Amino acid sequence: MRAAVEAAKADVCALHAYLPAAELVAWTSGNVSARVPGADLMVIKPSGLEYADLTPASMVVCDLYGNRVEGDYAPSSDTGSHAYVYRHRPDVNGVVHTHSPYATSWAARAEAIPCCLTAIADEFGGDIPVGPFALIGDEAIGEGIVETLEGSNSPAVLMRNHGVFTIGASARAAVKAAVMVEDAARTVHLARLLGPVTRLDDADIASLHDRYTNVYGQKGAK
Numbered sequence: 001m002r003a004a005v006e007a008a009k010a011d012v013c014a015l016h017a018y019l020p021a022a023e024l025v026a027w028t029s030g031n032v033s034a035r036v037p038g039a040d041l042m043v044i045k046p047s048g049l050e051y052a053d054l055t056p057a058s059m060v061v062c063d064l065y066g067n068r069v070e071g072d073y074a075p076s077s078d079t080g081s082h083a084y085v086y087r088h089r090p091d092v093n094g095v096v097h098t099h100s101p102y103a104t105s106w107a108a109r110a111e112a113i114p115c116c117l118t119a120i121a122d123e124f125g126g127d128i129p130v131g132p133f134a135l136i137g138d139e140a141i142g143e144g145i146v147e148t149l150e151g152s153n154s155p156a157v158l159m160r161n162h163g164v165f166t167i168g169a170s171a172r173a174a175v176k177a178a179v180m181v182e183d184a185a186r187t188v189h190l191a192r193l194l195g196p197v198t199r200l201d202d203a204d205i206a207s208l209h210d211r212y213t214n215v216y217g218q219k220g221a222k
């Protein structure tokens, strides 16, 4: 158990480096969490610390109701919502939140990103949906995430008037989804500047998503 907690702290700390590197976050906004395998625990970013100052030891360990069980700092203000996702989605082992600018501009308009590119079909299996507005601080955002992604292939949701939440079978997969949703949002934004976009057919989306999910890449890679 100790080893699993320490490994999760190191993993979550290291994964945070992707957020500023991919220009998904400003100042201290954004956070990554991971479920601790085999325990009803999660590891999440401390609230308000700058990315450059994050260390494995500064990560916060919480139970799946968002109560801190280990760590010197208060956990991220989004902790209750991450915890809600872990309680309701046993298949999810990582959650990421950002206000990445292009994707968040779609959230500001409460507009789903249409599945108009093969890359979106591959990664998201359809339109990237919009979730409800919810206030920050308790589990309300988590409820909106779970409700919106129920029955969706998308690992990303654009929470109305707020920003991006992504889920994954690992924290790394959730970080990848956060990078990819921003990329999709930017490209479709650029396309729309010069004209309308055409959504792919559902059958083609299903075929692309299936190939990408089951065939693409190196066997055994995550």
Ligand SMILES: [Zn+2]
Binding pocket: 030, 097, 098, 099, 162, 163
């Ligand atoms: Zn936020």
